Amino acid sequence: MESLLYLYQYQIQKFVNSSAGSQLGVAYEWKGEDVYHAYLEYPQIAPSGYAVACLFLKAACKADYENAECFAGNLMNQDASMARLGMVVVFCMENGRLLKRAFVPNDSARCVRIEYVPDKSNLYTRSKGLIEVGALEKRHVLIVGLGSGGATIAVELAKAGVGNFALVDFDRLELHNIARHIAGVNELGRLKTNIVRDAILGKNPYANISTHPVDIMKDIPLIEQLVSGTDLVIAATDSLPSRYLLNSLIIKHKKTGLFGRAVTRAEGGDVLRVRPGGPCYACLKGSQWYTQEEEITDLRRARETGVIPAYTSEEDADAMVQVGLSTDIAPINTMVVKLAIQELSRGTECLITTLDKELDYDFYMWANRRELHFANWAPFNHNPGRKKPTILQWYGVKFPKSCDCHECRNY
Numbered sequence: 001m002e003s004l005l006y007l008y009q010y011q012i013q014k015f016v017n018s019s020a021g022s023q024l025g026v027a028y029e030w031k032g033e034d035v036y037h038a039y040l041e042y043p044q045i046a047p048s049g050y051a052v053a054c055l056f057l058k059a060a061c062k063a064d065y066e067n068a069e070c071f072a073g074n075l076m077n078q079d080a081s082m083a084r085l086g087m088v089v090v091f092c093m094e095n096g097r098l099l100k101r102a103f104v105p106n107d108s109a110r111c112v113r114i115e116y117v118p119d120k121s122n123l124y125t126r127s128k129g130l131i132e133v134g135a136l137e138k139r140h141v142l143i144v145g146l147g148s149g150g151a152t153i154a155v156e157l158a159k160a161g162v163g164n165f166a167l168v169d170f171d172r173l174e175l176h177n178i179a180r181h182i183a184g185v186n187e188l189g190r191l192k193t194n195i196v197r198d199a200i201l202g203k204n205p206y207a208n209i210s211t212h213p214v215d216i217m218k219d220i221p222l223i224e225q226l227v228s229g230t231d232l233v234i235a236a237t238d239s240l241p242s243r244y245l246l247n248s249l250i251i252k253h254k255k256t257g258l259f260g261r262a263v264t265r266a267e268g269g270d271v272l273r274v275r276p277g278g279p280c281y282a283c284l285k286g287s288q289w290y291t292q293e294e295e296i297t298d299l300r301r302a303r304e305t306g307v308i309p310a311y312t313s314e315e316d317a318d319a320m321v322q323v324g325l326s327t328d329i330a331p332i333n334t335m336v337v338k339l340a341i342q343e344l345s346r347g348t349e350c351l352i353t354t355l356d357k358e359l360d361y362d363f364y365m366w367a368n369r370r371e372l373h374f375a376n377w378a379p380f381n382h383n384p385g386r387k388k389p390t391i392l393q394w395y396g397v398k399f400p401k402s403c404d405c406h407e408c409r410n411y
């Protein structure tokens, strides 16, 4: 029988170079799969699986290395804190080469194969060529709102190689979020900032992430500082006042901002890009040609913010909390991610710049279904000359800066 054990290269290097002869760590096992991940220090990423004690040893000579089972057995008999060891990893230097092996105490029939989780330089070799990883690694993104939009976008940007994140959301994960959020039932109750931080670190353990579980409307100096220090702002909040606040800070600090949202029941959605000197969120609001309606997915929040008036009965309010399908939100998230990568990779050589003609609009609209606000949109593949917007295809719009916009006219 063979088990597979993953070790983290940077931790092992630290241990091997230290003066310690042994160190107690922890291994997490996926029961029934014979797969373990072992750590010498508490991992940045919340681990999964069942925890077992794991002993790391440095053998002084080859004989000790080969007799480590005896050494571990004696230790388990003598020291009560070692009695429940589930894994032992042994290292030995031989002619400048680091030997390594691992075993499960009291299970001599089991072989353990060791694999390393590599350090930074080796992690992204697969995406090299498409995205110049080194360039995005230095970029910084601020994401405000970590629901089904912001959380997904954050993880996609981490996969693309973005190296620095500031995450803002004061909410915790609740049961009604699960169907559309990246997190599962095992993370119920956690702060969304921490859930998304862990998800990013799961893709890129070397990302720099700051988390801010605050309501931006109650800590404006903080959000202003975060906006001023970032390359790109992604506004994925579900309240109008917070979007207006982000809009004015984006303009003030001459940043680029992306505003993504889904409308009622995710029948469609849109993405607005605010660029220095260009039209802003407030310019759009004055000339918006369809609903300003927000998607309501959280009954308590909708009550608190007055989106559902206090006199609405519980039954009617329930009907107003209309949850769209995750798959209907996915196109909006994907467009935000494409625009974000385009913005972040400006000045670098990477293939995504060949989309510069398509990704040249201020406002992008998407309809999932021909109903309600999109009832007049043309059917898919049934739109000669593409004169009208079509469902299931992006529709890009350029619009002028509004000369009487109170937010951006002075910039």
Ligand SMILES: [Zn+2]
Binding pocket: 279, 280, 281, 282, 283, 284, 401, 402, 405, 406, 407, 408, 409
């Ligand atoms: Zn404006």
